[in-house]
Amino acid sequence: xxxxxxxxxxxxxxxxxxxxxxxxxxxxxxxxxxxxxxxxxxxxxxxxxxxxxxxxxxxxxxxxxxxxxxxxxxxxxxxxxxxxxxxxxxxxxxxxxxxxxxxxxxxxxxxxxxxxxxxxxxxxxxxxxxxxxxxxxxxxxxxxxxxxxxxxxxxxxxxxxxxxxxxxxxxxxxxxxxxxxxxxxxxxxxxxxxxxxxxxxxxxxxxxxxxxxxxxxxxxxxxxxxxxxxxxxxxxxxxxxxxxxxxxxxxxxxxxxxxxxxxxxxxxxxxxxxxxxxxxxxxxxxxxxxxxxxxxxxxxxxxxxxxxxxxxxxxxxxxxxxxx
Numbered sequence: 001x002x003x004x005x006x007x008x009x010x011x012x013x014x015x016x017x018x019x020x021x022x023x024x025x026x027x028x029x030x031x032x033x034x035x036x037x038x039x040x041x042x043x044x045x046x047x048x049x050x051x052x053x054x055x056x057x058x059x060x061x062x063x064x065x066x067x068x069x070x071x072x073x074x075x076x077x078x079x080x081x082x083x084x085x086x087x088x089x090x091x092x093x094x095x096x097x098x099x100x101x102x103x104x105x106x107x108x109x110x111x112x113x114x115x116x117x118x119x120x121x122x123x124x125x126x127x128x129x130x131x132x133x134x135x136x137x138x139x140x141x142x143x144x145x146x147x148x149x150x151x152x153x154x155x156x157x158x159x160x161x162x163x164x165x166x167x168x169x170x171x172x173x174x175x176x177x178x179x180x181x182x183x184x185x186x187x188x189x190x191x192x193x194x195x196x197x198x199x200x201x202x203x204x205x206x207x208x209x210x211x212x213x214x215x216x217x218x219x220x221x222x223x224x225x226x227x228x229x230x231x232x233x234x235x236x237x238x239x240x241x242x243x244x245x246x247x248x249x250x251x252x253x254x255x256x257x258x259x260x261x262x263x264x265x266x267x268x269x270x271x272x273x274x275x276x277x278x279x280x281x282x283x284x285x286x287x288x289x290x291x292x293x294x295x296x297x298x299x300x301x302x303x304x305x306x307x308x309x310x311x312x313x314x315x316x317x318x319x320x321x322x323x324x
Contacts, residue, residue, distance in 0.1 A: 001040035003074075004206050005062055005095075005174055009034045010071030012057050016283060029282050031057045033230040034071065036309070039174070044200065044207040046221030046238065048214060048253065050279060054230045055210045056100075059176040062208065063095040064088060075174070093123060096167035100179040102159035106151040112137070113147035116166045123170065136165045139202070140195060157188035164195070168203065177209045181216060193220055214257050218242055223315070226250045229290045230282055232309070236316040246312055246323040249275070249291050289321065297322055 013028040032054045039045045039062075047055050060066040062073060064080060073081045080091050096119075099105040106115055116136060117129045134144045140161040151159055160180060167175055177196065181189040193216060199205060211217050217224055217238075224241045226234040226249065234247040245251040252275040277294040280286050286293050292302035301321055309319045 001043065003038045004041045004076060006036075006038040006074045007058070007062060008036050008072045008074070010037075010058070010061055010073060011035070011069045012054075012061055012066060013069045018283070027283055030230050030285060031282060032061060033285075035227075035230070035232050037225060037232055037235070039206055039208055040222075041173075041206055042200075042204060043222040044209050044220055046217035046224040047208060047210045047227060048212060048217050048224060049227035051212065052279065052282075053227045054282075055227055056178050058227070059097070059178050059208055059210050063092070063097060063174070063176055065097070089123070093170045094173045095176075096170065096172040096174075097176040097178060098160070098163050098167050098180045101183055102156050102163055103151075103183070105163050106159055108151050110150075111147065112142075112149055112151070112162055115151070115162060116147075116169055119166060119170050125170075132169065133165075136169050137162075139168070139199065140165045155188075156184050157191060160184065160192055161195070164192075164199070168199065168205075171203065172205070174206045174208070177207055179211050180209075182211065182213065189216065196220065214253060226253065229279060229285055231290055231319065232317075233291065233319045234317065240313070240316055246316070246318045247291075247320045248295050248297050289319075 010032060011034050012032040013030055015026050016029045017024055017026055019025050035058060047058070049055055057066065061068050064073070064083065068081060072079060075091060075095065083091060113130065113133050116133045120126060120129060120132070130147070133147055137144065137146055142158065142161055151162065154162065181192050184192060196207070197220060200207060209217065209220055221238045223235060224238050225232055226247065228249050234241065234245065234250045241250065242254060245254055256275065275294060280290065280293055286303065288303040288305050289307050292298040295302065307319045307321045309317050310323070311317050312323060
């Protein structure tokens with residue numbers, strides 16, 4: 001498959017002042033650390049990991065909402081890492097984002113029509129605004145009369161539909177879905193996930209779907225990437241990853257998913273690899289493999305050398321010394 005967007009050795013470091021008044025120093029918080037990842041055209045790449053591991057930061061780096069500290073970002077075979085001004089604005093027509101919080105992502109002082117049409121106005125594409133807004137609202141399941149109303153008049157699920165309409169009004173190729181259902185009720189989550197899948201087929205979209213709910217990711221994704229403390233530790237087709245995870249962190253995440261059927265609970269308890277301990281600080285990550293402080297398989301080598309990412313099977317990449 002053709003690669004649409006690719007990160008090569010991308011990092012994002014934030015300077016953080018530490019220490020007291022007399023011993024103040026500046027250190028780097030490594031939110032994303034030399035990550036390489038690609039997303040193919042028309043696929044949904046799920047990105048999972050514990051809170052604070054750098055998922056949202058990576059998504060924003062890919063669409064240049066944040067400047068990268070290092071590395072290269074390529075979109076449609078063009079290097080967009082250092083684009084500025086009009087050149088960056090032109091590329092952004094093809095890259096959009098759906099934010100996590102449908103309540104905070106919409107301006108409460110603007111009508112739905114103004115919110116959805118704003119990207120068109122920014123890009124100077126103002127022909128037939130009302131017609132185009134009505135059309136895209138119809139695609140996300142909202143009536144034309146919604147144009148004249150304000151965000152506070154809608155439920156959380158409806159607000160997220162407005163956010164999706166705003167992201168799609170420019171007909172982008174790539175959309176970052178940054179935990180788009182985590183703030184919604186379970187019944188509404190299913191509706192939004194199904195809507196995203198329908199829109200993907202209708203508009204030929206490519207998604208980076210960021211989430212911490214492994215069930216939702218399994219449902220919507222083509223491939224899944226697992227992130228831990230700023231690093232990608234495993235990437236594989238979803239069927240392969242859920243059936244035979246090779247990284248111990250991935251195995252722990254999957255084992256943590258609740259089992260609903262009583263007949264499977266005893267078996268699940270026997271096979272479960274529980275994740276123990278706390279996530280280390282991104283200000284002072286462990287040497288070697290970053291997961292070795294919590295890994296049940298850790299050996300001396302894990303604390304001494306960072307594991308290289310290896311392809312154990314076609315499309316199955318793992319960063320672990322003892323993945324076999």
